Amino acid sequence: RVAWLRLEYVFTLFPKVNSTTKTLEGERTTSLLAWFSSPRTAGQWLDYWLRQRLQWWRKFAVGPSNFSSSDFQDEEGRRGFNLSYRFPWGTETIETLKNLGDTELLLMYPGDNSKLLGRDGRKNVIPHVLSVSGNLDRGALAYLFDSLQLAENPLTKKKDSQRKVLKLHPCLAPLKVALDVGKGPTTEMRQVCQGLFNELSENKISVWPGYLETVHVSLEQLYSKYDEMSVLFTVLITDATLENGVVQLRSRDTTMKEMMHISRLKDFLSKYVTAAKNV
Template identity: 35%
Template sequence: MGTEAATGCISKLSELLRIHRFVMSRICTVNGTEAHMYSYGTPGVLLRKNILSEWWNHMVSLQENTFPVEASVVSPDLSDPGISIALGPREENGMVTDVGLTSSLSKDLLSSYLHSLEQVNRRLPLAQAAVGTCFQFSRTESEDNNSPQHRLLSKGLCQTQLVHQYYSPPGSASQNYDHWLSLRLRWWRQFSSKPSQFVTSNNDVPDGKTSSSIEYMFPWGQSTIETVCNHGDHDIKQLEEQSGLNHQARASRKMVYPHVIECQTSLEDAMAAFLADAFQEKQIFSTNKTTKQNGARMVLQFHPHLAPYNVSMVNTGSKSRELRLITTHWCQELREAGLRVLDTADVSLTQEAQFKRNDELGVPYTVVLNDQTLDTGVITIRHRDTMLKEQVHIAKFKERLVRYTSPV
């Protein structure tokens, strides 16, 4: 994509996110330097929740011998490249002490390794996972406002890291590393409307380690959204040296030091990638002159599992009270079926205006009830991606929507 096209895409996407309050940004000052602070409106909160839910299901719930760890935002290690702050005074000596706000969850996971190992009778493999807030405030001279990483949800003062560590027998570490890299790439691609935009690249790392990046080709440039690294057995041996406790594990009939294969991403990187991936500008083909003048429609073409809402309800017609009662009933039925429902039918907006709003929010399906629904029991389901409309009897539309949005 050319520079002008990329700039236009960024501008339109940013404006859409601002209007619907997906993301809000403000500038704060830390140690005399400006940094971004992000907050999220309802659509952004729901999108983040859905991404996290899919990651957790993929990396924890469906994996064998995977143990969640709760990480602390405060790190006693002042060498941590996070932000150092003063907390105190401490009660025992009345002195102010500095602590660090953690910049990585990796150390918290490693510190729980021995406990998790005991849970599986010291047998490999096992894994640990953590989700937590991290603080990063370090910039190099080469970083500026024109770098690709600056474009969307980047350079934030804090981020929500998603970290998974797999402890592998040394003999199969290379094979397991390839497995996790392939597994993670497939995870990103399965929720994408443009899977080929997600690619991998190798990283240069010190001897004894192997590292790759999963990158997304944003309109403004290619950027890393996840790293997969085989740290070898160095971290485990270092833990053993520091604690004096045996950190070896059993693989087949041998006692070995496991290799640590770590997958690390963040909710902010995932959200940026899926927002850029979902953004579409679709030309409206119509013989109507007014429609032609309105130009293209902007759509967030989210995968149904990630969309903030699965379904939105629209009422049109003169019998608003009766339609409101039916809508309220079926919204509850859909929620009980596990669907995320946006029930903001607004009679002050035209039907087309409500369709436009739903497209910009990324709602895959819009259900239209009108006066004829009261007579015939027929409703209309509008599909976001194709704009096609299908008529379904009201007794069957819940089953139809559940099937459309069910896991693949």
């Protein structure tokens, strides 16, 4: 067993320069994972991380087959893999895994190798470094393309009418719930919304306060907007809520609406979000 494994994530922002034209192309957000391994088992660990990372990208995808892997060797003969996504314009790399060997460590600590030694059984060895680097901007773009769907619009009778839905996985959707109001006493309904907003936020459920917007739109436009924002559920507060505490809950993925008492809402949403995280 190797006792000197180290796991580390580093997030950096740096400008990307085109080497041909010497022009600044913009910033890129990168994730880095450094894994220290015995030279004897470095190849096995590289294969392990390939499986883990490809499984992770596919787990949250609507179309998992668009994520793929390919192997390569760099100029120094070091083995590695590229994880890629098939965009409409072609396949692009979103993550690279590589066995850097011991070269990087020897360059960082020249002359005194004793600081680098780790135990592999009874032997003292210089660890190999496995690098996993990801382009987070391109990865986020991959999930956006993967999640954007065209679905039938149940709110209209037009045969050629479709609705756009950003079906991000529940774990990735930044907003779980949108709170909005229907017809009725606006001031009182907004007070109910604000109380519900506070309750859900305290339970770490991300909420969009649609009830604060002053521009009135139809329910069809409201649902379309939240579908495109990838909001999982829309909660509609109406005058009926003021009378009996019942709200309307609409699902992004099924477009089904159900009536639910406001006292059950927090537990229902908490269980849904928790179940999604355990997938």
